[in-house]
Amino acid sequence: MRTEQEQNNLDLVLGLFAHVLNPMDADAVDRFVAPGYIQHSQLAPPGRDALKAFLREIRVRSPLAVHDIKRAFVDGDHVVVHYHVRPAPDDRGWAVIDIFRVEDGLVAEHWDVLQPVAEGGPNPNSMF
Amino acid sequence: MRTEQEQNNLDLVLGLFAHVLNPMDADAVDRFVAPGYIQHSQLAPPGRDALKAFLREIRVRSPLAVHDIKRAFVDGDHVVVHYHVRPAPDDRGWAVIDIFRVEDGLVAEHWDVLQPVAEGGPNPNSMF
Numbered sequence: 001m002r003t004e005q006e007q008n009n010l011d012l013v014l015g016l017f018a019h020v021l022n023p024m025d026a027d028a029v030d031r032f033v034a035p036g037y038i039q040h041s042q043l044a045p046p047g048r049d050a051l052k053a054f055l056r057e058i059r060v061r062s063p064l065a066v067h068d069i070k071r072a073f074v075d076g077d078h079v080v081v082h083y084h085v086r087p088a089p090d091d092r093g094w095a096v097i098d099i100f101r102v103e104d105g106l107v108a109e110h111w112d113v114l115q116p117v118a119e120g121g122p123n124p125n126s127m128f
Numbered sequence: 129m130r131t132e133q134e135q136n137n138l139d140l141v142l143g144l145f146a147h148v149l150n151p152m153d154a155d156a157v158d159r160f161v162a163p164g165y166i167q168h169s170q171l172a173p174p175g176r177d178a179l180k181a182f183l184r185e186i187r188v189r190s191p192l193a194v195h196d197i198k199r200a201f202v203d204g205d206h207v208v209v210h211y212h213v214r215p216a217p218d219d220r221g222w223a224v225i226d227i228f229r230v231e232d233g234l235v236a237e238h239w240d241v242l243q244p245v246a247e248g249g250p251n252p253n254s255m256f
Contacts, residue, residue: 001129001131001134001204002203003129006129038253039251039253040251040254040255040256041251042249042250042251043249043250044251045250045251046251046252046253071206071227073201073203073204073206073208074203075130075201075202075203075208076129076201078199080201080203080208080225080227082227082241095241096241097227097241099199099201099208099210099225111210111255111256113210113224113225113241113242113243113255114241114243115170115241115242115243118170121170121171122170122173123167123168123170123171123172123174125167125168125174126168127168127170127239127241128168128239
């Protein structure tokens with residue numbers, strides 16, 4: 001059962017995808033991410049400014065990137081999002097699960113795990 | 129806020145790690161996993177019997193494997209576990225996030241994303 005606070009936390013993270021990650025909009029980061037942001041992803045250097053630089057870089061490198069959210073969960077101050085990211089619409093792309101910790105209405109900490117979407121393995125079921 | 133049902137779902141999955149995945153015990157699978165188990169992991173073929181075969185295989189291949197759970201969450205019938213799995217204690221191993229769907233007190237569906245733990249990237253923070 002989601003409390004109102006949990007629903008707010010989930011909505012914040014879905015807003016992060018809608019307004020920051022999908023459009024790769026560095027200028028919208030401060031509305032969603034805390035100044036002391038703790039980054040565990042190995043894609044970007046630590047900190048909120050590095051996240052902005054990363055978004056500016058990938059917006060140039062892969063302007064057609066698509067984040068396709070498959071499912072999202074919230075438990076207290078942690079939000080989990082499972083999605084398919086494709087750097088270009090015809091790429092197989094990556095399966096990703098992100099975990100965000102929310103503090104005082106902003107994303108304060110982030111972990112992720114990424115795996116390339118492959119074909120021809122032992123399991124014909126979709127990764128999603 | 130976790131309901132009693134959510135706590136039961138979380139405990140079921142933590143039991144799956146303690147009694148099935150950590151000891152790689154195929155004989156304990158039926159206590160935790162539904163007959164109609166839907167597998168999305170690309171490591172194993174679909175189905176509960178294939179999970180048992182996979183556990184028997186990795187128990188021979190990596191008998192000292194360690195699953196180190198870092199954090200776990202529950203939202204309704206979905207449970208999320210973030211952990212560090214090392215095929216041998218001195219391996220860097222893999223970062224993994226699993227999502228399980230629980231139905232009628234058994235694990236009915238499973239997704240995962242795996243990423244090798246590397247060193248030397250742009251982020252000195254731990255993946256965990």
